Amino acid sequence: MATVSLDRITKSFGAFTALHDLSLDIEDREFLVLLGPSGCGKTTTMRMIAGLEDPTSGDIRIDGERVNDKPARDRDLAMVFQNYGLYPHMTVADNIGYPLKVRGMARQERLERIKAAAARVELSNLLERKPGELSGGQRQRVALARAIVRTPRLFLMDEPLSNLDAKLRNLMRAQLKHLQRDLAITTIYVTHDQTEAMTLADRIVIMRDGRIQQSGSPAEIYEKPGNAFVASFIGSPPMNLINGTIANGKFVHAAGSVPVSGLPDGPIILGVRPEDIKLSEPGAADITGTVFSSELLGDSVLLGVTAGTDLINVKVGPRNGRQIGEPISIGLDRGKLHAFDAQHHNSIMERRP
């Protein structure tokens, strides 16, 4: 078991500051996902917790103990690196078993653990290969197996599924979630895939430019994004952000208007998720536009609607496909609108229940 606490961490590389005064407390057994775009500081955060990088200022505590000066090997954690970090001259089996070997585990027990870990990630038939003879996805699974071959007090996983094909990724995702529950090991997991974040996390921390934007359960982040950036990062496809103006109790847009209450006059960004928009009769439409794209996703159809200069994504039932260029009328679910300040992009209206 382990708690992790980051206390006002700043990390600079020369003149560039990658992390700004970052504070975060991770609970024992929590599955915490760091989510954010490329370059926002996810790997840097992980490397500091692992002890592979020193913070410029601030304290890192594991189980209450300050570990800033504790070498990586003494922190009792297993990390899956974004670039695998495998030993090229060792077989898959030896790579997986390495953390056991350095801890002096007897050969027979080691082999059993290696087999069990390899089976979990479907590598059983590749144990004698070298990393150079594997695909990217297979290497990634070797790195995963090496992390789960023993039970450390903390898992750090940096995009561990990014190189797997979609089917294997879904399978591994379920495996990981299950494994983490079984072993009850605190896990910090990095991804820029919001689906992965939503499905795996007890809590998601969204980062941007070395700063935390929002921290909350997947449901909180989905239902109450604190700003337009967070809103635009969650959902598949993410929330539509439509620039317009509030006047006389209405949101006014080049392609229509929507009654809204409780918002001050002036420019705003209206947020509405694709699944919270319906097709409507032309007379009753909030917004009218033309069909830009129509994609059957299986259980739904995703329509791209050109409205003024905006492209609005609309998710409708599977039998609602449209022809490109067709005129189309849409209605927004009044109870599910979000609004963001046009200048600072912060939420100014919480989603009503």
Ligand SMILES: Nc1ncnc2c1ncn2[C@@H]1O[C@H](COP(=O)(O)OP(=O)(O)OP(=O)(O)O)[C@@H](O)[C@H]1O
């Ligand atoms: N050793 C370094 N020297 C200089 N700058 C660095 C160094 N390591 C990271 N950076 C910079 O710090 C920022 C954060 O990098 P980091 O690797 O943490 O991003 P990330 O969120 O993991 O991105 P990605 O999703 O692409 O892996 C980036 O702008 C990166 O260029």
Ligand SMILES: [Mg+2]
């Ligand atoms: Mg990274």
